[in-house]
Amino acid sequence: MPVNFYLDYYLVGVPAIFVAIIGILYVQVALRKHFGAEIIEKCHEVGSYYLSMVGTFYAVLLGLVVVDAMTKFKEAQVAVDREVASLVRIYSSAERFPERRYRLENDVRNYVDEVVNVEFPMMESQGLPDNKARDLALKIMQTVKSIEPVTENQKAVFPILLTEVTDLLTTRWERTRGPNLGEPLVEWVILIVGGILTIVLTFFFTIESQGIHMFMRAAVALTILMSLYLTFLFGSPFSGDLKVSSDPFRIVYDFADWSTRQGSLEKPERPAEKPPSNLIERENLKPRVIKKRPGASGPGPG
Numbered sequence: 001m002p003v004n005f006y007l008d009y010y011l012v013g014v015p016a017i018f019v020a021i022i023g024i025l026y027v028q029v030a031l032r033k034h035f036g037a038e039i040i041e042k043c044h045e046v047g048s049y050y051l052s053m054v055g056t057f058y059a060v061l062l063g064l065v066v067v068d069a070m071t072k073f074k075e076a077q078v079a080v081d082r083e084v085a086s087l088v089r090i091y092s093s094a095e096r097f098p099e100r101r102y103r104l105e106n107d108v109r110n111y112v113d114e115v116v117n118v119e120f121p122m123m124e125s126q127g128l129p130d131n132k133a134r135d136l137a138l139k140i141m142q143t144v145k146s147i148e149p150v151t152e153n154q155k156a157v158f159p160i161l162l163t164e165v166t167d168l169l170t171t172r173w174e175r176t177r178g179p180n181l182g183e184p185l186v187e188w189v190i191l192i193v194g195g196i197l198t199i200v201l202t203f204f205f206t207i208e209s210q211g212i213h214m215f216m217r218a219a220v221a222l223t224i225l226m227s228l229y230l231t232f233l234f235g236s237p238f239s240g241d242l243k244v245s246s247d248p249f250r251i252v253y254d255f256a257d258w259s260t261r262q263g264s265l266e267k268p269e270r271p272a273e274k275p276p277s278n279l280i281e282r283e284n285l286k287p288r289v290i291k292k293r294p295g296a297s298g299p300g301p302g
């Protein structure tokens with residue numbers, strides 16, 4: 001199993017948080033030794049105002065960003081479910097059009113294969129969608145557009161099929177759009193700088209018990225770092241340990257296999273025998289009975 005050294009994997013991200021907390025506590029001890037407790041205590045009054053202002057602003061900003069990232073993750077899950085539902089309905093409707101059935105079913109299978117085996121791994125490792133999967137989705141659209149409904153049943157199903165293909169392309173765009181592939185760089189710069197400033201302002205406060213002070217400082221740093229890590233995890237819905245899975249697409253495989261088995265079990269019914277159409281035919285079907293004349297025992301003399 002390959003080892004991933006990305007922060008969105010728990011074995012990497014969680015130890016990185018504790019390493020950062022240890023570094024913050026080390027800086028706190030170093031500043032206390034360098035400036036002395038008396039000089040730091042003189043900063044309490046002014047520093048409290050600054051910390052209150054910066055801390056409140058940063059807490060509101062970070063809370064909004066976390067909620068936005070969690071909403072984005074939920075929307076990505078919904079987009080995947082809707083995309084799968086559209087594919088299943090397209091595959092199910094294909095049997096209504098025998099001339100394009102196997103071509104349309106094959107297009108759907110090829111698209112699902114490309115999404116599961118190529119696009120999802122590419123979105124996780126590179127943060128980019130697969131152009132071939134996009135082309136296969138457009139090919140499904142072209143196949144549907146080439147259908148010419150003839151029967152009344154086909155004319156009723158065809159508009160529904162067009163709607164499902166449109167939903168497929170729409171949900172695919174929602175799944176692969178840029179914001180679903182990570183938070184913007186400027187957003188991370190603001191969050192990281194704001195977190196550093198908030199933690200630095202806490203350095204201008206001290207109490208007699210250095211152990212208790214270090215514990216309080218570690219709690220503040222842990223809260224900020226966990227919120228940033230939560231934003232990082234939810235901000236990239238298709239990578240890391242916490243991600244939207246491609247397993248729902250396997251429902252299409254299951255439905256296709258079930259549809260194939262059902263088709264093989266169906267056998268054409270034996271046509272019923274046509275009843276006689278007129279009186280002469282009915283009379284011909286009756287068994288004939290030979291009646292003997294009275295007194296006749298056999299053939300007469302020659």
